[in-house]
Amino acid sequence: MKQLPFLLLGALMLTACSRPATEAPVAAKPASTASVASVSSKSKAAPAFTPPAEADIPEGPLGDEIRLGRAIFTDTPTQAHDYVGNGLSCSNCHLDAGRLADSAPLWGAWGMYPQYRKKNGRVNSFGERLQGCFRFSMNGKAPPLDSDTIVALESYAWWMSKGAPNGVKLAGAGYPKQGFKPPQPPDYARGATVYAKDCALCHGDDGQGQQVNGRNVFPPLWGPQSFNWGAGMHELDNAAAFIKANMPLSRGGTLSDQDAWDVAMYMDAHERPQDPRYAGDVAATRAKYHDTPMSLYGTTVNGHLLGSGAAK
Structure with a gap:
């Protein structure tokens, strides 16, 4: 398959990172009522x-x-x-x-x-x-x-949601994607550097996270135990926005915009479980469900066709 432009040649480290089970919850604004x-x-x-x-x-x-x-x-x-x-x-x-x-x-x-x-x-x-x-x-x-x-x-x-207005988008809803663009096209190699520096401590060099007593304290970011190719987090803009706002855990907002996009690319350029809508052909699945520059599914990164099967 023809390889997509350099813009897609990285993989987002969709740091879908949960707080450890032993860590105190992130403090919400104090309130007894909404x-x-x-x-x-x-x-x-x-x-x-x-x-x-x-x-x-x-x-x-x-x-x-x-x-x-x-x-x-x-x-x-x-x-x-x-x-x-x-x-x-x-x-x-x-x-x-x-x-x-x-x-x-x-x-x-x-x-x-x-x-x-x-x-x-x-x-x-x-x-x-x-x-x-x-x-x-x-x-x-x-x-x-x-x-x-x-x-x-x-x-x-x-x-x-008690007390929130219906049909009104609230500040802080979703991930902060509006106007969030990388200064340069996301880059896999730069993302690998960011990952090693800011992500591997929690998620592991292999991206498989960490477990205690069989329960994730830091989730896997790719591989068989991660989200599949149909999840929203496999899309670069979702992952980059989440990472920028929330990662590294407890230090959200400390990565540059470029670093967030690069590490998102690094993560999302790794294999994960197949899209459940897959009907036997990667190219057809991309054309029907992933026809966006934000998805790396069906593109070739480092010589591997993403979506064709698990690869490290």
Whole structure:
């Protein structure tokens, strides 16, 4: 296959890095109740939002369901083992149990659904969006919409978002991608240098992360236990924005824009599990699902056709 231009010749270190299980959670803004900052009608700035404190989860059956959702979110392989295909948890990419701004917090997503998603060409409910996470990021299978797993996760997201306006994009929602461009095209070799300096300590020289008692404290970034080629984190802009805002862990914002793009390229130029939409042909799968310069799937990097099978 024809190799793409140098812009795509690197691989993003999609540092989908979770906080270690033994580390204290990232502190959220102190609040006993959710709050939304008022914004002038003339202002184009997105409103700020502070999610409710964990201590405010109510007692009773509803609170039990919310707490179950939080448990699934922070330890997905244990709590939703029937639906996962790797060792990742939701909180590996949505930090601080889905609370942290600029790491796709739950409170920034709940109020934006239902919405049309180009990824599957139809309007999705929030539950369907969660199903996609299991299929792609967890490399597993979608829990039924009426399953305990989906209902608990929806309950947790609903509670986390109490007080937030519906249909309004909040400051800190998603990953901060707007206007985030690399000064130079991302470069694999530069990314390898950044990875060795700023990422390997946690994620390992081989990108396979670290485990304690069989549980990820730092997640694998590529290989058979990482997210698959259908996950949003395999796209360079998503990975670079996440890395810039959140990595290295507890030192988000310290990498330069160029370093974030380069290391994202380095990570995403490694093999990972196949896109579950694959129908036997890498080129056809790229043409149908990955026809964007942000995806390295179906391109050749260092002599290897990405998507053709696991390679170190």
